[in-house]
Amino acid sequence: MKCVKVPLRQLNDTRIKLMEKGIMSMEYRIKACDDYGYIPITEDIEDYEIDDIELEPMKKVPHNFSELLEDELNSEEIENLRTSFDTIGDVVILEIPEDLQDKKQLIGDAALKFTKRKSIYMKKSAIKGTTRVRDLEFLAGTDNSITIHKEHGARLKLDVKEVYFSPRLATERKRVMESVKDGEKILDMFCGIGPFPIVIARNKNVDITAVDINEEAIKYLDENIKLNKLKGNINTYCGDVREVSKSFNLKFDRIIMNLPGLAYTFLDVAFNLIEDGGIINYYEFSDSYDQGINRLKNTCEKLGKDIEIINTRKVKSTSPGEWHVAIDAKIN
């Protein structure tokens, strides 16, 4: 290895000069021998004695997830893995494609090391069934699927194996919270562990009715109500919102309908419970806004109501060309 040879007392100054010039090699260790130091260089330099000697290569310490896996996976595979990370409190959920399944343990260990979270799981199925939960396989760390996730200052306790929760909706929840006015009566028809109600009630003095069919979700929402300092009030109900809502003898200024695949089948329930001039925060999976807007308009027409679409946006991408879309509508 080509080296600059200097007396030991000049070693440090020379090392700094060579580093500043960008010609010191980081791949090999500096060697000290018989009152001389040998600094590896990547190109020739005048004014120094150059010697060719054998040096010990540096041990490569990976600094991030990509570096740890770069010998095993190509850069595209690493990038795809990286964008598939969902971090929920101390839990990381990874999506590992079929062709990388034989490397799942290696990937899980790398994720544990570099995310510094406690438990790494891999998606084993799509989100499915009425409760919108997916199967998970434990990969690395501690096998504990119960965690507390922090979002906009709210503390949200949940079991990632038992309930639906997506950290990717955080911006959407903040946006809805910011549009809420103090004093609103709100119904969250499909509340899960209550991220919408908790984020809203932490910030606004409102009255929220929160419904979910998943007993576990309501159990965690009841805990989350106690875990957070709330300005507003939240009442929880467990059951099918179509049935449970029959006992509600009030109308709501806002109704949140975040069950994107099926929300349209509950539009009649929502329209019967909305106050005149109230807002519906409606969600769908779609490649455009038209389908959702038409469904809202058609239901309004059937029930003899007027509708004004006040906002539309893409919340997140779900698959190529398909989006989780949000439509805000005012009903008169």
Ligand SMILES: C[S@@+](CC[C@H](N)C(=O)[O-])C[C@H]1O[C@@H](n2cnc3c(N)ncnc32)[C@H](O)[C@@H]1O
């Ligand atoms: C997509 S998740 C949304 C949860 C929550 N809003 C969030 O943002 O995290 C939909 C929720 O609807 C609940 N659900 C499904 N069908 C329901 C029904 N008929 N009545 C009430 N809740 C229902 C599921 O249990 C699930 O927790």
